[in-house]
Amino acid sequence: MPYDPSAFPPFAVTVDLVVLTVRRHALCALAVRRGEPPFQGRWALPGGFVRADEDLAQAAARELAEETGLRVHDPAVPAQDNGAHLEQLATYGDPKRDPRMRVVSVAHLALAPDLPAPRAGGDASNARWAPVEELLQQGGYGREGEPVAPLAFDHAQILSDGVERARSKIEYSSLATAFCPSEFTVGELRRVYEAVWGVALDPRNFHRKVTGTPGFLVPTGGTTTRQGGRPAQLFRAGGATLLNPPMLRPEV
Amino acid sequence: MPYDPSAFPPFAVTVDLVVLTVRRHALCALAVRRGEPPFQGRWALPGGFVRADEDLAQAAARELAEETGLRVHDPAVPAQDNGAHLEQLATYGDPKRDPRMRVVSVAHLALAPDLPAPRAGGDASNARWAPVEELLQQGGYGREGEPVAPLAFDHAQILSDGVERARSKIEYSSLATAFCPSEFTVGELRRVYEAVWGVALDPRNFHRKVTGTPGFLVPTGGTTTRQGGRPAQLFRAGGATLLNPPMLRPEV
């Protein structure tokens, strides 16, 4: 297959972001409202074109910073505070996924602690955190009974894949701490698991599991009562990234 | 960000394939020799440009068929024989990964049973199955002491990622059966695990695990002595795709 610049069609390459966080006991994703066709007025995942001199991960980190102000947590700087976790998710390239032209989108997954408020180019009304179930119920009705339009493009599929990735990945890695502030309690971490998986976990067994896994949590020495009840020990994420044996997601 | 066709740079999009199989107790990958610059004469992963009207998965399946004659196993046809497993692996888009131009490669991972011989456009000398350790030892020496050049482009990274995906995925899925012919024995399946992980497994515990997992293996009723020794029961892959609890990869 000799090299011939005219032998391949040109593509536009974008990055789309599935930015997840846990707010009020629910797994939420960042959505932005589209200002122009196609799908004008509909909600979509944040994203944009990859620039000519940019790596894919760089482009994703740039989009994430533009939309949320978050910086990406650098694994080389373990003590860094409040950095988001960012990883490549999958690539979507159906020829008809964008009616304008051939666009290949490299989707990324970002996990962030609960944030004050989203900003989409400074316009807060065009960006919001929405529970993923709400974004994924295609053409249904929202919590206030208002009709809900499905996400633009194939973003429902991308979001669904991202949520599934997050759900499975917190089983065998310490990634759930990416949803927590830099210092957190065992109970707060448990509520993250409960929100992401949509299940209730036994607080005693959960406590035994996470405190008994070496390298998962390191106590900071402090305590807090911000959740009410007896003061809880504060922890920071330990260096371990893999959980072995994994945290088991309950059946059903 | 209004739509402006001149606002984004054009990319070439390719698919590259990590095709793995198990031959003579070793995990092997398909490599093709490059016939033109850059990296002329060096070994590389098979791949090619995505066509204008083609989905990414279609392009990967087409390349796989061109290089190996393999058809992709369709999950909708469970009884299909000898189909390869194909899944998207990751996307590589470093601006400098191809010196000619900006190329984004959507790598795919294919798992295939042992095949007669590769064919690269009909030229067998330009395609081969090579043990992955041999392909990954950058700039070392092969089994016969001949110098080994590293793979072209970033293909060593892609191959490494694909091997790691395969190694981890057979832990918690029934994907190892994709390396086996349509009917196989427990011992043959065990040798697949041993080759992919590079470890020795206890035959008795392995037998107990795989035969005790519902839906993993379905006995066909037949037996074979093709491995020597006592006749072994023949099995077919069952419908189950997820192994729970997973098959544990031994430490170290």
Place this chain on the structure above:
DNA sequence: GTGTTTATCGTCAGGCAGACGACTATGATC
């Protein structure tokens, strides 16, 4: 037949998870 090879069944101890009881230390309420 004897030895070799591979397959298959059993046994036993240790580790881990689920279920759940008990106790502790706060703030809220009366």
Place this chain on the structure above:
DNA sequence: GATCATAGTCGTCTGCCTGACGATAAACAC
């Protein structure tokens, strides 16, 4: 200040699964 509600933490018990390994079975080679 006593009581209650809330959350956190420590233990216990039982059952399941795994790793280690003994024992038997059924073929082939000589």
